Amino acid sequence: MFKLATFWKWLYSDWEASIDKPIPGYTILLPVPGDLPVFLKIALEICCQQKSDNLVETIVIPDQSLPGFKELLQEWAKDYSISPIRLVKPKLLEELIFSVKKNPHHNYASQVIRGINATQSTHALLHDADLFITNNTFLNIHYQKCNNSHLACLGVSPVWDNWYNEQGIYHLNATWELIFNIQWARSFKPWEHRGHDNEINGKAHTFDVTLFPQCKTDPKFIDRHQEEWGFVHFNYVICTYRWFQKSKVSFEDESFRILLIRLLINAFDTSAWKYDVPEVDELVKGINDASNCVTYMQQKTRENYGEFRSKLQTLIDSQILNDEKAEILSEGVRNFDRVFC
Structure with a gap:
């Protein structure tokens, strides 16, 4: 019998070629819905208001390729002045899976993996499509804290799943605006970052995107801002x-x-x-x-x-x-x- 979990492990078994000398700084990863380009427009306008210190590149990662999306990006990117911008399309097999499943959780996990694969800087930040940053120094402060404290990742909000607290695991971050060290992310298999069933401390659970690697990481290398600040998130x-x-x-x-x-x-x-x-x-x-x-x-x-x-x-x-x-x-x-x- 076909097992979907086995398929994901095969499809995302290894990272693409590693980068010998990653560029110091961070990349903004923009996972966006390909059929709702308004969220691309919003992300570009919101991020363009940020201070550009330490920003290396911005990568746009649609969950599907539709006619006209690339042209809109080219048009809207004319006003995007804070960094170079690059489009990373889904692979053919990912497109096929999307057309059949239309599962937003599968889509997002694939976008995250493609973004990590494409990142050439030491750090990457996952910008959420429905989040509006209201402080123009937010991203640079976020990066500096992560880098200067030698963290694996730094978040802005705790995870929504109370199961982890019940197990005495308190250090996990939600994915929105999560900034992380690329070397840390690549120290796990790509499929381990996907939402999947696994065990931690002998207990089975369904782990959301990035949570299994966070669970497997020493809490001293994971941190979160003391309070949510600098953004509106729907x-x-x-x-x-x-x-x-x-x-x-x-x-x-x-x-x-x-x-x-x-x-x-x-x-x-x-x-x-x-x-x-x-x-x-x-x-x-x-x-x-x-x-x-x-x-x-x-x-x-x-x-x-x-x-x-x-x-x-x-x-x-x-x-x-x-x-x-x-x-x-x-x-x-x-x-x-x-x-x-």
């Missing part, structure tokens, strides 16, 4: 969109992530790209119409609005958006405010 937006794509019935947008995507498209992307995301007027219908393609009917959804709206307002009030973008976001959410606030 969390799991791309995953939610993939589940929305696979849904055969009305999709309850319980954390308002589909709404967020549409608002961001309207605010950031003036290209002719055709998005499969309902317009705001269509989403508004889902507040009262249970047959709408996207709905906002459940009590849990109502309870989640406060957190979503607070994050959105923090983004609107930040200095990283111009007045036009801020107004588009504020106006787009107004009908939802009338119902849920």
Whole structure:
């Protein structure tokens, strides 16, 4: 019988040719959804506001190759002044797996591995597609702390899975804005960075992306900032969109992530790209119409609005958006405010 875990171990058994003399500094890795280029646009605009000290390169890693994506990157990269920028496409087999599975967790793990393979600097940073950096020295401070403290990796948030705390493992970091030493990352097999089933201290568990290597690393080489700072993070937006794509019935947008995507498209992307995301007027219908393609009917959804709206307002009030973008976001959410606030 075919075992998927065995396949992943075969596909990601070894790293590509090592770099003899890595360049001191860090690379920004941008794993983005190929069919939602608005997140590429956002990442480029947000990262371009960062101080460029110690930044070697920026690598764009789409989860799929679609016609027009490369051209948009070329156009938008004209205003990207902080580093050289490079596109790393999926391999043919990865494209095939995506077309069949459309699993966001598989996609992201493959993007991380491709990014590590392509990095030529001593360090790399995983920038999350739905995270907005609000402090323009954030990335350089992040890199300097990791490098100067000789860390394997440095995070900004703890992992979401409480199982690790129950085992007395407290040092693990979530992947968003994780900066890490490339030599450390390559000291593990590529498949070990994927989400997979394994054991630690004799106990079986499903390890999310990068968590098994972190578990196997001495805690003194892993650190995290004492508090979350310098960013607004909406969390799991791309995953939610993939589940929305696979849904055969009305999709309850319980954390308002589909709404967020549409608002961001309207605010950031003036290209002719055709998005499969309902317009705001269509989403508004889902507040009262249970047959709408996207709905906002459940009590849990109502309870989640406060957190979503607070994050959105923090983004609107930040200095990283111009007045036009801020107004588009504020106006787009107004009908939802009338119902849920």
